[in-house]
Amino acid sequence: MKARPQIYIMVSLLLFIGLGLTIYKCYVLGFMFTPGTETVWQVQARMQFEAEGGPAKVILTMNAPDKSIRPVFREKFFEDYECVFVNEDGVRKAVWTRDDAQGMQVIYFRADFYRLSPPVEQVPPTDENPQDVLEGPQRLAGEDILLRASETATSELALAINVLGMMDEERNDPYVKVLLEEVEYRTEYMGQVSKVIAMEGIHSRVVRGLRLQGKYTQRSITTFIQVFAEGKWVLLDPKALVEIPFSEVLLWPENTRGLLDVYGGSNSSVTFSVSSVKNSAGQLAVDAAQLSESKLGDFSIYSLPIEDQNTFKLLLLIPVGALVVVVLRNLVGIRTSGTFMPILIALTFMQTTLLLGLLLFLVVVGVGLVMRYYLSHLNLLLVPRIASVLVFVIIIFAAIGIASHKLGWHSGHAVMFFPMIILSWTIERRSVLWEEEGPHEVLIQGGGSLFTASLAYLVMISPNLEHLVFNFPELLLVLLAIIIMIGSYSGFRLLELGRFEPMTRSDE
Template identity: 30%
Template structure:
């Protein structure tokens, strides 16, 4: 017997560990939300390109797109245009969309929409290597002297790549520095400062490149913001070329790298580019489903959501049955509540989902009382069991139909849902109530009926509690934990709570 108990404990422990590990994997590895009420922001970025084509000339527009290694995850990307071909290619670290048309006339508009989530893109660190060395450019004359003069204090005041770049930015933006003014050539624009900074750092064999970013904010019009970045052998370091601040803010998305503008055109005039962004709030579980589909992730993490919608609705009830069964197990083996059958309260509790608790209890009581009266009459006819049960079942069906028709005539909508009551279960409940009445009296029969209704009500409340329904449907590994608890309770031989009161006088 001890070996059997140990066997059960080992099985229960394995089921609990495996079920808990499955739930933990879905939550922490797959980022599946633990509640259906959790929402997350999704950013929608729209790019509108408007222009007039030149007469009798084909139109070609090259547009830079966000790279695949972005730390934000792309949910959807769409290109909207009439009579234009669109091809997406990769050029270096950039993705490029090429819009083309042979003949167009009138004002033209092209739209590009990008939907992003700020969930971390785990592919970022492994898909974005960079150079760690750069050949020095060939400088001569006064430019070489100015570069050497700027590099000397930078080397003295810096300790690594990060501090070296920040010191260089500080000197380039110092309008009182003669060497910096010489290299800028009286052009103090953002692009000019970035180009001089790139030339200066290249002379120190430090690779650096321009990065154009967009701010994720609710704005109707925004312009790409220029940053600089350098690779230190392990990760990219981002710097603001105006202030020298290090680290790309959390609300920035890298759009493209290099010195070229975002849009390059051929056969076009009066070009206008408008970039806008806005935030949408979406349900986290819907977002996770979209990510699973877009990434082609394994179907096991969202297995239940891959089923047809009607099947999902069915399994919303089916997967909650073990919760009701565990409750009945606790009520019978631990509390000591007496019910009609083992799982009859669970099935009645499922019927309460449509009728409601109050109307469900009323329907069950009325039909059970009328069925008991018929069963008592049939007992005097000395019918066989099968014939008696068939008659009672037919009577139950007739009563359910009458209650539905009468309720409909009186405008009682809840009466129409009585058809969802399990007829066979009602029939067997009436039979068991009648046998209990004959063997142990009417009081015991009433206790059984009341215990069944109490258990059914509690089971209904547990099986219809929305957070639990979502959690078990989304994380079916929870059922293994419930099974482990059921196995652990299988060898319980202690007193039930009701027996403590029952034998209290004997203990005294």
């Protein structure tokens, strides 16, 4: 009885380690539970300035910290510049320095990332009402614009959109003119829009960022307006006057005036290029983990060469097949011929597909049994007899292969994937079983084996499962825990409920 506590301790330890690692990798390292591809955004900043001949220092303000963003690549060096990343009051900056810079300088900085989830909802404004700052004629103009805008608006958001549209398009409107009098840059009209809708008690703020959409080069940073309507922040595209999801924008922190500060140079400018590629989610998670210098990510199977990865993919599926066999034999009570023979057959099915595999299996074993029946009359010794069956099996393989080729039915070649030694033994065992126990028992055990193999196959081909075991190999520990638990299960098997059913009849 001492084994019991040991089993419980071992199972909980395995579950703890296996599930703990899985959860850690999923939530901290950003591994995905389901297979799929992720869009990786490649953002490149091009910084340009004329150096004055001395030491130069270039400071680029980086996008606002965002938990949903997972960087997979970041360029750290550029030619003669040294690059460091600093964090000033929550604003991240990249700093390039060089001792002697002469003439036109161009620095490229690329960062690749993908979004793990939609960005975190931004905190709602703390004040009840936004600051109402417009005065004098501007206030009157604002009131008029609000009046006209509210004619067609049914909600706060629609009102904000109307104001935004009027202020952008109707520049000759006298009231708009009043409001935009002191605005230097065309893009800064959004600050005025913000002030106008504040009169209606609508919170808003002007933010800058990069649109993550399509592909573009040499574009400067864009200004967006965020409106707080119906209890949440909405990002508006000032040109198209529509809502943009936050996930399609890379936002810079608020209140950053200049993106780029250059010391020891003049005429500086920064432009951005954005493009995207699709990448496998699993590979990305490992790249991200390696970038964040996590040891766990580095021990992933993805760090192996591709061809080894494929071998491992198959290897990692075998324990899952073993679990299917354990469940069917010990919990359901299905009899199979050969304990793990069904797994090998299931692996073959993965190459041939199920129906074709079943058909080929039945043909090979059927023909093999007929030939083995003839052999039993010759009274051969055991090893030569099985060797003869093996030769038969290979002849059947070749026959099916050639015949299907001649008939133009190419799937027949799949027969080659069957493990011939295992098949030979299967034929031998079934033949002995047939002689000793009769065809009934052969059908039961053969059917059980094929059923188990088919089920194991169906489980093993699931792309979700393949993704899981490949990305979370530590789940094998969980699998082990389940197998150990089943191993100590002393209750009834499903089929025993039928077998012993007569014994409970007298009670009724």
